Amino acid sequence: MDNQVHNSIVSFIWGIADDCLRDIYVRGKYRDVILPMTVIRRLDAMLEGTKQSVLDMKKTLDAAGITNQWPALCNAAGQAFCNASPFRLRDLTSRAKKQTLKTDFEAYLDGFSPNVQEILEKFKFRNQIDTMTDADILGAVIEKFISPTINLSPEPVYKDDTKEEIRLPALDNHGMGTVFEELIRKFNEENNEEAGEHWTPRDVVELMADLVFAPIADQIMDATYSCYDGACGTGGMLTVAQERLMTLAEQTGKQVSIHLFGQEINPETYAIAKADMLLKGDGDQAEHIGFGSTLSNDQNATRQFDFMLSNPPYGKSWKTDAEKMGGKKDILDTRFNVYLENGEQLVMIPRTSDGQLLFLLNNVAKMKKDTSLGSRIAEVHNGSSLFTGDAGSGESNARRYLIESDLVEAIIALPENMFYNTGIGTYIWVLSNKKEERRKGKIQLIDATTMKSPLRKNMGKKNCEFSEEIRTEILRIFMEMEESEVSRIFNNEEFGYWAITVERPLRLRVFLERHIPDSVFKNADERADYERAIDRLPKDTPLDNWEAFAKATKLKAALLKKVRPYITEKDRSAQPVEGEPDTDLRDTEIVPFTYDGGIEAFMKNEVLPYAPDAWVDDKKTQIGYEISFTKYFYKPVELRSLKDILSDLKTLEKETDGMMAEIIGGLEG
Template sequence: MGRPRGSKNKMTKATNTQEIGFEEKIWQAADRMRGHIDPSEYKNVVLGLIFLKYISDRFEQKHAELVAEGEGFEEDRDEYEAEGIFWVPRDARWEAVASAAHTPEVGKVIDNAMRQIEAENDSLKGILPKNFARQELDKRMLGDVVDLFTNVKMTSEGNTQDVLGRTYEYCLAKFAEQEGKNAGEFYTPTCIVRTLVEIIQPYHGRVYDPCCGSGGMFVQSAQFVEHHSGSIRDISVFGQESNPTTWKMAKMNLAIRGIEADLGPHNADTFFEDLHQDKRFDFVLANPPFNDSDWGGERLRDDPRWDYGVPPVGNANFAWMQHMIHHLNDHGRMGMVLANGSLSSQQSGEGDIRANIVKDDIVEGIVALPDKLFYSTGIPVCLWIIDKGKKARSEESGKVLFVDARELGTMVTRKLRELKDGDISKIAGAFDDFRKGALEPEKGFCAVATLGEIERQDYILTPGRYVGIADEEDDDEPFDEKMKRLTGELSKCFEESDRLQEEIKKNLEAIGYGF
């Protein structure tokens, strides 16, 4: 799923108009460049170029400011590090890359730039892609892409961060679309992440994602804070990712958005090497692998994280959930995406674990989402909202909010649905009202249930059991008239059925199969 970090620099309306479609231009050029390279490989080429252009632009902007000051500090790396700007050696700056764009050596020049930047910046060591000189990468197409980046129109402050950050996220989404079922390893659709963030509201504090993919949860958290007139300095970001390539993507994605994050010194399996073992967090946001049957649970039967019951070896859903709850502080709030089976499964002790979590009165709400929201799977999923501070608030204590959002969303392609702004606001608004004690139940959409009512449902948390069915709108047609119309239509259907039945019999008799 990937997340951007925020910048306060906003483009003017004119600049937005000039830059419209830039993301698509980059993608189209990259798609032509791909040739026979698998999408999972060439995405590193495209995303690596975006990152290289970004850090070079940040450096050059500061360099120009120091030159203008006339104090001779333009080559003093402390001036850059003090503002969180990566040091870019002279031969690694975009000018050197751009001048080699249409030479056979362009791939080697880019690889050399990546190596020099890693050598000069400890936090980037081993992170950047260095495969641009590979033989199968079309150097003419690569040069065309370099030209596109060279011609990115600057914002009024001379900073391309907004454009490049937007392009990075756009390309992540396009790669997810191409990779289909494998996309879930690195990308969670933005509309799902936004929904979680709008519900959880991470204004300030420590934010954690134990399976962070390409960093999308952090990006949306930072944007949420900025949209509510805060600063990304108000949140601290912590994460972990097991896939080494995805871990590198997350490091670049967060750097390009200006978000300082602790993703650990390396990629690692969260269950077996918890890189933040002793930390507790204000917010946890995650989209863990659904129904993972190969998570090594047989070796973790006595793990101290299983406060509500030992999760089954054949399914990691409640292992992920308990890991995240374990990492919440006493007032922490958490939102996670899970397969719908987590709401009702009674297999291998899952029903008991779910019941224990509900009885502890930390489940704030459950949201049933519509299907077709993911590139990687068409199945519908749900959101679990956990709040350790809920039981101390009289408006929510002993109660759970259920939201059935299965009818929301808009099909944007034949296979993909998106939650639009109004859908996200409606879902998040229900939680806002619930927290104020002002929620008006809406049949078919939202309702509040007590722990006693949930117990009578055997601790099954499927929202449809609690919200009921929406009332159909009255069309004002008198009942007698409606019944006459409907029975008339039904009579015509019967007549047509009889006619077709006779025709089928005649056709069968004609070929010797009469009855």
């Protein structure tokens, strides 16, 4: 199908909304009718040729008393779906009464197989029937979709019975998928507030597919591969991945097939993804699209995949998921909790306000370990995944696990305003568990923030895109591991650090004359014991040494603990209290893994010269990881020289010379 035919079909279907739905639906709701009706008409067209066979089979099955009829009926239809009602869509146009039309149309919909029923249910399409019936537009909408002006059938329409000249070309599965994707894109443009939640721009998806497949293009074998997206939206990433792998296989002369798997939590976008698979003829693939939350209801828990692409929600609460999983503190899911080689448990649960890293960990848990290719992942995140969370936090622990497991190949910073519903900076993470030798122990950072082509017309927040030339250049930088102003390569250790707690000793001076409230003592006898002990103190008892003072009183430790806050005051000239830190002087220092000599050398060089009594509380030492593009790609603004500034000031003086005199003269006049 050439672009002209494809565009004419899209324009015609798009026009149905304006012709039939205007004044009945607000513009943002046109999709509620048009998308499911497009699906219904395509399925109807695919079933027309075998309609009688299905009806004959149903009659036979009914006579035999067989209840589970769908497998046999779908087989008779020659598709992964069927319609067992006595109607075709075109049969309904002869209904004169709108109530009869409604009844028969509902019977027609009820005749679809369960996989189509689920799509209609998630579209909530039956909710629209009453609206269209009441407005008397249901018949008009059906007539438009079976119009002889367009062909949504996989069979061509001929000019006459001789079938020698084609009037309308056949619409194959790929072409139908393209039409459907274009309709989705146009509706997303009309409703930009939610577009970015479910639809990743094609140019970004193309780059992600390049990053996943290009490095292993020469390793593709005659085999079956799998691709997964745990936040699949309308399924666009899976579609592009399928196209890319098949193209590579064709170029290298390999015979491959690919199984697509996805999961989506939004009902409508789930329906679109599943419908898209059916429209392309991928009936089995449609069954691989799961509905529900990937985090709390993972429907692919036992599967592993060769390739994974995803754009999970970022900055979005996953509190509901956390509650379903037993509460954040009690989540034991092995996707998000691992044990290190030393037996230490690493909890990677982030704050409930943002669960994007959980989707990446979900993908990592599904990586294949026993194949030559292993698994490759490309996933879009915002900057939060790079640096949010202190050492020991769930976010930092997730980065620690990914980096110490040597899974991260590269992270690419994208330009701002690349997505429809957000202008913030985004990043593509590229992961592999079978790194090529030159990448082992290293991470490549690519700053592509200035590599963009402006759009002629903004699409929501999106005002720029990756042209094919830009994508090619980014891929080249990645493939060649080129080091330049926009590409740097670091050892994994570069991103790790110790967060150490530096303590200083507590130093107390004793003031015996200070009053102690009666409430401090449990009774009068205890106060008397304390006062006698103070009276008997040797005159040389030091008051700047709590340890010596306490020993000289011969009082029990419990009593001394109660009175100490009332008779002491911090004094830096006093002697240290053994084993007790001064919490006011406590400090946290960040020691990079790359610091020569580690923590000990850091203390010697950076701390002890200024605080000789300081020490590190080893029990509180935490390991953290963060990745800062600003740190590695920051370009300081060059300050103007003093000579240039003075020159400009002199020029301004000359330009304003005499201006004050004119103003004063004007006032006097």
